Amino acid sequence: MECVRECSQSVSGTHVGQAALLGTEGDMWDPDEVARVCYERYNALPRRGKPEGGREWTQLAAVVQVTRCPDTHCVLKEVVALGTGTKCIGRSAMSPKGDVLNDSHAEVIARRSCLRYLMEQLCVVMRGGHSSVFCRADQTGKWRIRPDVSFLFFCSHTPCGDASIIPMTESKTQQRPLLPPANQESAHGDRKRSAESETSGVRKRLRVNRERDVGDDGMSVALGSVCVEVSLAEQVCDVHRTGAKCVPGMPSDPRGPGRDFHTVGALRVKPGRGEPTLTLSCSDKLSRWCTLGFQGALLSHFLQGGMYFSAVVLGKCPYSPHALHRAISRCASVTGLPAGFSPHTPELLQSSVEFTHGRTHTLQSHDALQQGRVVPCGAAISWCSVSSQPLDVTANGYKQGVTKKSLGTPQARSLVSKVELFHSFLKLLELTDDSELPDSLRGKDLSSYLDYKVAADEYQQAWTGLRTQVFTLWPQSPRELLHFT
Ligand SMILES: [Zn+2]
DSSP states (O other), X not given: OHXXXXXXXXXXXXXXXXXXXXEEGGGTTOHHHHHHHHHHHHHTSOSTTSOOTTTEEOOEEEEEEEEEOTTTOXXXXXXXXXXXXXXXXXXXXXXXXXXXXXEEEHHHHHHHHHHHHHHHHHHHHHTTOOOSSEEEOSSTTOEEEOTTEEEEEEESSOOSSGGGOOEEEEESSOOOOOOOHHHHHHHHHHHHHHHHHHHHTOOOEEEEEEEEEEOTTOOEEEEEEEEEEOXXXXXXXXXXXXXOEEOTTXXXXXXXXXXXXXXXXOOEEEEOSSSEEEEEOHHHHHHHHHHHOSSHHHHHTTBSSOOOEEEEEEOSSSOOHHHHHHHHGGGTTOOOOOTTOOOOOOEEEEOSOOOTTSHHHHHHTOOHHHHOOOEEXXXXXXXXXXXXXXXXXXXXXXXXXXXXXXXXXXGGSOTTSHHHHHHHHHHHHHHSOGGGOOGGGTTOOOOSHHHHHHHOHHHHHHHHHHHHHTOTTOOOOOGGGSOOO
């Protein structure tokens, strides 16, 4: 009954503007509902950091907490963390002080924002309070997710990298001309069904692929030309492209015509501004989170096992469940990980509801003469459900609007930068009674961010397992960038 009370309190306290939704177990993973609750949360945020209407676009990602009540079968879906952004900085702009956000893609910002939320929830339980996320686990000093809680990950667009290499198929025998604009909505509406049918082996579908283009940040975008497939004898004629390049050590893409352009299943690094980055694509990171958990090394000190997404929901966008599954499940064969860690393949779903600040929608509403070129928005928004400073807007890895002079000072840092998340972790540690210290933090002399990460031995064992068995070419972060305190 406690859960029912919480559900109703939460809903009456937040309602639509705060994006919480009370439903039943039957529609627990309804992708349109998940998308709507994320867009509502985004819409409720102030303008700061959002794209300029009709000229700029961005991408959105969010973590949705789902709480079930076993007695009433009611389900509360609540956005607990959100991120927007499309940019990534190059090697030369990385900071040894952990104060710059290297990767500001929406998925990464959303996950880091979620870490702030989880840390606050852990602070609550450490102080003896009641958390809506955690309950005590059996090992000393360890916590686990309450049995009635699960997490979903939402992205308004297919993650960059491997999942974006989406086959475009055509039938030799029956290809139809472009649909008039009036029919496009129904064509889009059928997309979800067509994507679903791909996994069930039904080969009759309707596909929408207009103008192929590579976004300014190199993300694959394929929108527009409409080809209708009705034959069983369809074949892959091309693939959507990703701007993320194969990691060093891996043969590069053949860049041949059509479907021979890309290698599939490869680890890829994100494009920066003309300079290569050391940052892995969102497909690769998502695949890693599905094996090691999305809590990261630091929080794993306090958690028994990894935290995994039960489902990944995409907005209306070019999407292939096959490509997304391929990208995420590359780690499915990994074995021998420590207890509590194992590859989890989330349920994959797509919504038919579009993000209005996304690229497709912006291009459609764009007036080229009035507004010039459509560009990705330079800012990244981080928001999470915490009591103090939930919103954090950055540009170029620093707080938006900081003066050149204040770069490098604490005021210029994002609250989701490595160093700020590390300091939140240290505060959590201060709250921990000595008798409640987990084994991984006992009797060790630790001071730097790297020290604490390395000391998370079970997480590191799991990471070593993943790296030696599947992701052998995953580039290591330069150690000199992790020694800050
Ligand atoms: Zn990305």
